[in-house]
Amino acid sequence: MKRLYSRLLWLLRARDPQEQQAIKDDAEHLLEAARTRGRRAVATTWLALIGDLVLATGQDLARALRSLMRAPGFTVTVSMLLGLGVAATTTLFALVNAVMLTPLPYDDPERLVMIWESNVPQQRLREGPSPGAVDDWAANSDAFDALTGWWTASATLRGRDGSAPVAGVQVTKGFFEVFRRAPLLGRTFAGDEYLGAPSITSGRAGNVSLS
Amino acid sequence: MPDRVRSVDYAPLKPRVLHILLALADGPRHGYSIMQEVAARTDGQVRVWPAALYGTLRELEDLDLIAESGKRPSDDDERRRYFGLTARGKRVLNEEVRRLEAIVDHARASRALRKERSA
Numbered sequence: 256m257k258r259l260y261s262r263l264l265w266l267l268r269a270r271d272p273q274e275q276q277a278i279k280d281d282a283e284h285l286l287e288a289a290r291t292r293g294r295r296a297v298a299t300t301w302l303a304l305i306g307d308l309v310l311a312t313g314q315d316l317a318r319a320l321r322s323l324m325r326a327p328g329f330t331v332t333v334s335m336l337l338g339l340g341v342a343a344t345t346t347l348f349a350l351v352n353a354v355m356l357t358p359l360p361y362d363d364p365e366r367l368v369m370i371w372e373s374n375v376p377q378q379r380l381r382e383g384p385s386p387g388a389v390d391d392w393a394a395n396s397d398a399f400d401a402l403t404g405w406w407t408a409s410a411t412l413r414g415r416d417g418s419a420p421v422a423g424v425q426v427t428k429g430f431f432e433v434f435r436r437a438p439l440l441g442r443t444f445a446g447d448e449y450l451g452a453p454s455i456t457s458g459r460a461g462n463v464s465l466s
Numbered sequence: 467m468p469d470r471v472r473s474v475d476y477a478p479l480k481p482r483v484l485h486i487l488l489a490l491a492d493g494p495r496h497g498y499s500i501m502q503e504v505a506a507r508t509d510g511q512v513r514v515w516p517a518a519l520y521g522t523l524r525e526l527e528d529l530d531l532i533a534e535s536g537k538r539p540s541d542d543d544e545r546r547r548y549f550g551l552t553a554r555g556k557r558v559l560n561e562e563v564r565r566l567e568a569i570v571d572h573a574r575a576s577r578a579l580r581k582e583r584s585a
Contacts, residue, residue, distance in 0.1 A: 267517060270520070270521075270524075273545075273547075274520050274524070276545065277497055277516070277520060277545070277546075277547065278516040278517050278520055279516075280498075280545070281497050281498045281501065281516040281519075282516050284498050285498075285501070285515075285516070303513070303515055304515060304516070306515075307515030307516065307517045307518055308517050310517075310518060311517035311518050311521050312517075314518070314521055315521065318521075318525075
């Protein structure tokens with residue numbers, strides 16, 4: 256129970272340590288006096304001491320609120336600053352979390368790398384390669400387990416009720432195998448469905464993947 | 467703080483505050499002694515417990531009604547803090563006792579109460 260009382264004193268942490276020690280010392284004296292009167296006195300003293308701590312915490316809170324109400328300008332300024340601080344910290348954390356902490360949603364994300372094509376003499380750096388170049392790299396390089404390429408694409412989906420724009424990507428052979436992702440609906444491309452000049456699979460293969 | 471004490475600034479004192487000031491009326495005491503004195507004066511009907519007591523003592527210090535006292539027995543625990551009434555505290559206590567006396571006098575003069583007491 257002594258440990259419980261010491262822990263409950265945490266509620267009064269706004270008070271100075273000397274005062275907390277005095278409260279603890281006096282509680283011990285009261286319990287010592289109660290021990291001479293029997294078990295029942297000890298039990299009621301414990302209950303009273305714990306009730307006293309809880310009530311005093313409420314009084315400390317009320318006192319703090321009253322002092323805040325007495326200085327509305329200060330309270331509003333501090334609240335706004337706190338709000339701004341919390342918002343800035345939350346935004347920054349969301350950014351750091353998304354960019355640095357959350358792993359990419361793929362198996363073995365540390366083994367995935369992005370590669371670009373550069374033509375240094377012409378000062379064309381980090382450009383997206385052509386589909387043919389990706390196929391050549393995949394066929395002739397053993398530096399990677401697998402290579403694939405993708406390009407953003409847009410199309411118009413026509414139906415009986417009209418048409419709607421559809422955003423998508425065109426991919427080269429092995430795309431789903433590299434990222435080890437399954438479509439939400441249907442199947443991915445079979446081996447020969449990746450084929451076709453210039454080796455980009457698209458709506459021409461009659462295959463659509465939803466993800 | 468203005469020197470002249472107006473009873474309306476403090477009255478009515480909370481019962482706990484009144485009992486603490488009364489306990490200090492005869493001289494400085496430390497926290498545990500105040501608790502014992504309050505219990506003894508009220509025959510155990512009013513008890514002040516440590517967390518509430520020290521919170522109230524701090525408030526009374528802020529109001530300049532009590533102050534920490536340097537007077538203490540030489541063989542006492544050094545950690546104990548003694549508190550005594552300030553001049554303002556004495557005046558506020560007097561004002562409150564007078565206010566309560568007036569209420570009691572008024573009650574005693576009440577016919578209904580006299581009948582009840584004589585029955």
